[in-house]
Structures are given as C-alpha cells and as structure tokens.
Amino acid sequence: MAQERMLKFVGKGQSFPEKREPNLRAEDFREIANRYAPEKAAEQASRCSQCGVPYCSVHCPLGNHIPDWLRLTAEGRLREAYELSNLTSSMPEICGRICPQDRLCEGNCVIEFSGHGAVTIGSVEKYITDTAWTEGWVEPIEAGPARGQSVGIIGAGPGGLTAAEQLRIAGYEVHIYDRYDRAGGLLTYGIPGFKLEKDVVMRRVDRLQVAGVVFHLNFEVGRDASLDELRAKHDSILIATGVYKARDIKTPGSGLSGIHAALDYLTASNRKSFGDAVPAFDNGTLNAEGKNVVVIGGGDTAMDCVRTAIRQGAKSVKCVYRRDRENMPGSQREVANAEEEGVEFVWLAAPKAFDGTERVEKVHVSKMRLGAPDASGRRSPEQDPEGDFILDADMVIMALGFEPEDLPGLFGSPDLNVTRWGTIRADHVTGMTNLEGVFAVGDIVRGASLVVWAIKDGRDVVEHMHRWMAANVRTTKAAA
Numbered sequence: 219m220a221q222e223r224m225l226k227f228v229g230k231g232q233s234f235p236e237k238r239e240p241n242l243r244a245e246d247f248r249e250i251a252n253r254y255a256p257e258k259a260a261e262q263a264s265r266c267s268q269c270g271v272p273y274c275s276v277h278c279p280l281g282n283h284i285p286d287w288l289r290l291t292a293e294g295r296l297r298e299a300y301e302l303s304n305l306t307s308s309m310p311e312i313c314g315r316i317c318p319q320d321r322l323c324e325g326n327c328v329i330e331f332s333g334h335g336a337v338t339i340g341s342v343e344k345y346i347t348d349t350a351w352t353e354g355w356v357e358p359i360e361a362g363p364a365r366g367q368s369v370g371i372i373g374a375g376p377g378g379l380t381a382a383e384q385l386r387i388a389g390y391e392v393h394i395y396d397r398y399d400r401a402g403g404l405l406t407y408g409i410p411g412f413k414l415e416k417d418v419v420m421r422r423v424d425r426l427q428v429a430g431v432v433f434h435l436n437f438e439v440g441r442d443a444s445l446d447e448l449r450a451k452h453d454s455i456l457i458a459t460g461v462y463k464a465r466d467i468k469t470p471g472s473g474l475s476g477i478h479a480a481l482d483y484l485t486a487s488n489r490k491s492f493g494d495a496v497p498a499f500d501n502g503t504l505n506a507e508g509k510n511v512v513v514i515g516g517g518d519t520a521m522d523c524v525r526t527a528i529r530q531g532a533k534s535v536k537c538v539y540r541r542d543r544e545n546m547p548g549s550q551r552e553v554a555n556a557e558e559e560g561v562e563f564v565w566l567a568a569p570k571a572f573d574g575t576e577r578v579e580k581v582h583v584s585k586m587r588l589g590a591p592d593a594s595g596r597r598s599p600e601q602d603p604e605g606d607f608i609l610d611a612d613m614v615i616m617a618l619g620f621e622p623e624d625l626p627g628l629f630g631s632p633d634l635n636v637t638r639w640g641t642i643r644a645d646h647v648t649g650m651t652n653l654e655g656v657f658a659v660g661d662i663v664r665g666a667s668l669v670v671w672a673i674k675d676g677r678d679v680v681e682h683m684h685r686w687m688a689a690n691v692r693t694t695k696a697a698a
C-alpha cells in the first residue's frame with residue numbers, strides 16, 4: 219500500500235523547501251564534495267555489469283533495486299532512478315552516505331569479486347537523491363484519509379522516523395516523543411557531520427513535521443510519562459529508543475578527569491556543528507585541539523572519535539584495540555580513512571591503568587595476543603607476557619560499544635519482556651512485544667546495529683501495527 223502511494227507521489231513536480239542549518243563547517247561539505255564529484259555518478263553507474271544475480275541487492279537490507287537505478291543513472295534518467303530508489307528506501311541519501319557498503323552492497327558486487335573494484339553504489343545512491351532534493355522531485359508526504367486513531371512513537375531515530383512517515387501515509391495521527399532537543403537520534407548526535415551533514419537529516423525531519431507528525435522533544439518516557447500513560451493516550455505504541463548504556467571496563471585510574479565516554483564527546487562536537495553553546499567544548503574539556511588523544515575501542519564509534527579528534531586539531535591520535543586489524547569490528551574502509559588522516563592504530567593492545575594527578579597523563583597498555591576461538595568462532599584476546607608499554611594522553615575516549623538501558627525499570631513497566639541482554643523481546647514477524655499493541659524496532663530490538671536495519675524495521679512494522687489497530691478499534695484517545 220505504502221509503495222503504491224509513494225509511486226503516486228512522484229512526478230507531481232512540487233518542490234520541497236530545503237532548510238540549511240547555520241554554522242555547519244565548510245570543510246565538512248568540502249570533504250564530502252571532494253570524495254565524490256557528481257559527474258562521476260554516470261561513469262560509475264555505467265560500470266555495473268547488470269549481472270544475472272544482483273548480489274548487491276541481495277546483501278542490501280532494504281533489497282534496493284540497485285542494478286536498475288544504476289542503469290537509469292548511466293542513461294541520464296535521474297528522476298526515474300530517484301523514484302525507483304525511493305520506492306524501497308525511506309532515506310536513500312542517508313544510507314548512501316553512511317552504510318558500511320564494504321560489508322553490504324559493494325562488498326558483494328561481482329566487479330569487486332573480479333578484482334576491478336566495486337561500483338561505488340552508495341555514492342551513486344546519495345547523488346541520485348541529493349539531486350532529487352535540489353531539483354524539487356522530493357514530494358511532501360501526503361497524509362492518508364484520517365483514521366481517527368493515533369500512534370505514539372518513543373524515539374526519533376531512523377527507526378521511529380521511518381515508521382512515522384509510513385503511518386502518516388496510512389492516515390494515522392502520529393506523535394513522536396524524544397528525550398533529546400532535536401529529532402534524528404544517532405543520525406543527529408552520534409554520527410559526525412563529516413560523514414553525515416546535519417541539514418541532510420533535518421530536512422527529513424522537517425518533511426515529517428510539515429506532514430503533521432507531532433514531535434514532543436525534551437520528553438523522556440520514564441520521566442515525563444510512563445509507558446502505561448502513553449498507552450492510555452494512543453491506540454498503539456512503537457518503541458524505537460536505541461541503545462545508550464556505554465560499556466565500560468574496570469581499569470585503575472578510570473575516574474581521572476580527561477577520560478570521556480564516546481557519545482559525550484561526539485554529541486558535544488555535533489552540537490557545535492549546529493551552532494549550540496556547549497560549555498564543556500568551549501572550556502576545552504570535550505575539545506581535542508592540541509591534545510594527545512587515545513581512543514579505546516575498534517568499532518565504528520571509535521573510528522568516528524579518532525576522525526573527529528583529527529579534525530579538531532589534536533596533537534596526536536592513537537586508537538588502542540585489543541585484537542588485530544583483521545579481527546576488528548569496525549569497517550576496514552573507515553580504518554583506511556583514519557590512517558590516511560594521520561591516526562595511529564595500536565593493535566593487540568588493551569589499557570591496563572590510567573595514570574595522572576587529577577587529570578589523565580598516561581595510559582599503561584598491556585600487549586595482547588589472540589588465543590583460541592571462543593563460542594562465536596572469534597579468537598579471544600589474552601595478555602601477551604612479552605610486556606607492557608606507556609602512551610602519553612591528555613584525553614582518553616572510551617568507545618567500547620553500547621548496551622540497552624533497563625527499559626522495563628525506566629518506563630515503569632516491569633511486565634515488558636526483554637532478553638537476557640536487555641534488548642526488547644519482540645515477535646520476529648510482527649515486531650509486537652508481549653504488551654498488546656506495543657511494538658518495537660531498531661537497535662533496542664537488535665542491539666547496536668546499523669541505520670539501514672532500523673529503516674528496514676521501521677518500514678516492516680507499520681503493516682503489522684496497521685493490522686493490529688484495524689482489529690482493535692477503540693474510542694479515539696486524546697493525544698496531547
């Protein structure tokens with residue numbers, strides 16, 4: 219249904235105003251522009267061999283019709299390419315920028331297999347939809363005939379925003395509650411602006427707002443309302459709260475000042491790019507300029523931290539990771555980018571203690587080696603008796619990953635079922651939790667994952683929410 223409606227939208231030729239946030243750093247735009255000049259789109263698209271089995275599409279979580287929109291791009295039929303790309307994705311220009319393509323579509327391109335380098339699918343995808351925004355081909359969302367039912371969505375990240383769009387199209391009143399002051403979730407405050415410009419996110423949010431989606435920002439469920447209160451207000455609820463509890467390691471000296479959680483550091487930097495006053499950045503606490511920075515961790519968040527520190531003018535940036543390059547969880551492409559920019563990787567190393575008087579000054583590091591594979595088949599790191607060493611550090615950033623918060627406790631809903639990892643236990647097909655009419659999507663179900671998967675979940679869940687609400691019509695509730 220949603221796809222038919224989207225098809226109906228395209229071709230009307232109405233433009234949608236593009237709003238730019240002030241104070242975005244010019245060099246952020248330059249970097250992205252330099253990385254991929256628009257005229258390369260057709261050239262890259264024409265490299266697609268249109269092979270019989272589109273492995274790229276199979277490995278795209280959204281099942282995007284990649285070879286088809288590449289062909290249209292190669293033929294200069296950009297508007298049709300956009301329409302096709304828009305059919306299966308709610309945020310193609312965002313996925314094109316930040317999907318780890320080397321692990322998804324591009325990593326499975328047959329041209330890559332033949333040793334000639336993958337078609338740069340993500341860059342073409344970004345180019346197509348950026349052009350659509352510039353040319354006014356991106357239509358306003360057309361809300362369906364009002365059904366007299368409302369949905370409350372907790373969390374304005376990609377999962378919640380995607381579902382909101384589809385629910386509005388289906389005619390539901392949609393209210394999104396988010397504890398941050400801006401919508402977008404990790405698109406806004408996690409992922410740095412040099413990878414994803416903030417106006418690109420905000421124009422998607424604005425489009426939803428124009429379509430009548432009501433945003434309740436600075437609204438924390440658990441503090442400003444319980445889950446039960448929201449259930450009483452709405453016909454159905456979608457939980458899309460992501461995972462925010464930073465993993466920690468118990469290391470002597472970890473209480474010293476100058477040691478920060480990755481998300482605090484990245485959020486401060488992102489707030490600056492919006493032009494916000496950020497005292498902890500302005501007084502130098504969360505600013506890496508002139509400092510010896512050590513980032514602990516080997517995932518994509520760690521890569522974002524090291525690359526942000528380089529851009530802030532750090533004196534030196536080291537990334538300490540307990541496994542080797544081949545066994546790190548972060549994208550190899552991001553590692554290569556970071557190395558090119560001057561980041562030094564210290565593989566097979568783990569912090570043993572932080573040292574300093576009040577502020578951190580040194581990191582004592584243990585050498586590690588890879589032992590026998592664990593239950594997951596990955597070789598476990600163990601301490602190498604060969605020795606320890608010391609790194610200078612004025613700033614340490616802990617990027618060890620994220621876990622779910624205690625949602626049943628936070629929401630005042632001890633009956634909400636969660637797994638032993640704290641993620642919400644939702645039906646694999648419908649996305650419904652054990653609470654009637656309460657659904658869940660994105661990282662809070664999968665654990666820390668990817669934007670493209672949150673988008674996929676947000677698109678998939680709407681059909682099941684719709685079915686449930688159609689079968690459970692009750693007196694309309696007053697949505698505040």
Ligand SMILES: Cc1cc2nc3c(=O)[nH]c(=O)nc-3n(C[C@H](O)[C@H](O)[C@H](O)COP(=O)(O)OP(=O)(O)OC[C@H]3O[C@@H](n4cnc5c(N)ncnc54)[C@H](O)[C@@H]3O)c2cc1C
Nearest residue numbers: 373375376377396397403404439459460660661667668669
């Ligand atoms: C630093 C970093 C970089 C990343 N880079 C990439 C990348 O390059 N590519 C990629 O694909 N993925 C990346 N990811 C992962 C990606 O951002 C997430 O998988 C994705 O954002 C999950 O979407 P979501 O909608 O489930 O949750 P989120 O984006 O986390 O959004 C959840 C929202 O819920 C709100 N919320 C939480 N609790 C409450 C509450 N109690 N009341 C009200 N609101 C609440 C939060 O404020 C937030 O706005 C990155 C993650 C991090 C941390």
Ligand code: SF4
Nearest residue numbers: 278313317322323340
């Ligand atoms: S959504 Fe991600 S995986 Fe799918 S085509 Fe786009 S960049 Fe590739």
